[in-house]
Amino acid sequence: MLIIYACYGGTHTSPVAAAIHLGRLKGDPLASLEEILNIQYFDTLLTADRGRVFPVGTDEFGNQVFILGRGNHQQPIMQAVRSGYMLAGGDPRQIMFVNTLKGVNWQMRVGGFLSRRLGLVSVGRWIAAIGARRAYPKLAEIVAQTKAQCAIARSRHPASFSFHQE
Numbered sequence: 001m002l003i004i005y006a007c008y009g010g011t012h013t014s015p016v017a018a019a020i021h022l023g024r025l026k027g028d029p030l031a032s033l034e035e036i037l038n039i040q041y042f043d044t045l046l047t048a049d050r051g052r053v054f055p056v057g058t059d060e061f062g063n064q065v066f067i068l069g070r071g072n073h074q075q076p077i078m079q080a081v082r083s084g085y086m087l088a089g090g091d092p093r094q095i096m097f098v099n100t101l102k103g104v105n106w107q108m109r110v111g112g113f114l115s116r117r118l119g120l121v122s123v124g125r126w127i128a129a130i131g132a133r134r135a136y137p138k139l140a141e142i143v144a145q146t147k148a149q150c151a152i153a154r155s156r157h158p159a160s161f162s163f164h165q166e
Contacts, residue, residue: 001063001150002095004053004081009116010069011045012108013100013139016132018056018065020143030136036129043115043125045069051077063150068097096153098146103138107131 003021005014019025019039027035036042041054050069057065070077082092108131115124132139 001153002066002085002090003059003063003098003146003150004066004068004095005098005100006068006070006074006078007100007104008069008071009045009047009112010049010052010054010067011041011043011116012112012128012132013103013135014067014069015039015041015056016136017098017100017103017139017143017146018067020136020140021065021146022057022059024057025136027136030133033126033129033133036132037125041067042132043112043121043128045116047116051080053081061150061154074099096146096149098142100139100142103135103142105131105135107134 005017005021007013016025016031016036016039025031025035025039040056045054050071051073053066053068055064055066059065068077068081078097081097082095085095086092108128111124111126111128111131113124114120115128118124
């Protein structure tokens, strides 16, 4: 299964959710600011990267985890990703899009605007990281729900899932 965590820019909530999913963030109860700032793709993608799917890793069940910035164009972007995957020979039913925008808070919006739009990276990135730390419980909840949905899908169709143990 391909799990794609998607948010507006693909640079704040989706990389944090992907890191939680892959066990790279294990904050109890919260991840540290340093851990958040070191997440792959955190506050680094550009507006031109929207619509691109970025690989982040493979989870304990062999699911491939990705992030995606979709801007205001949720449906067309998701349809294009599904179509591209199908054209490459994949089954688009194996793609699970996960909306992480439910985890966004005002600090992430302000920090992202300062960093990504105005180029004030040193200030904006810290504000976005503070927001991501505050959003951590909500994002962890989104990830837990996603993993539960994957488990249900695996139990219903075990032959269509590969299990990868490392």
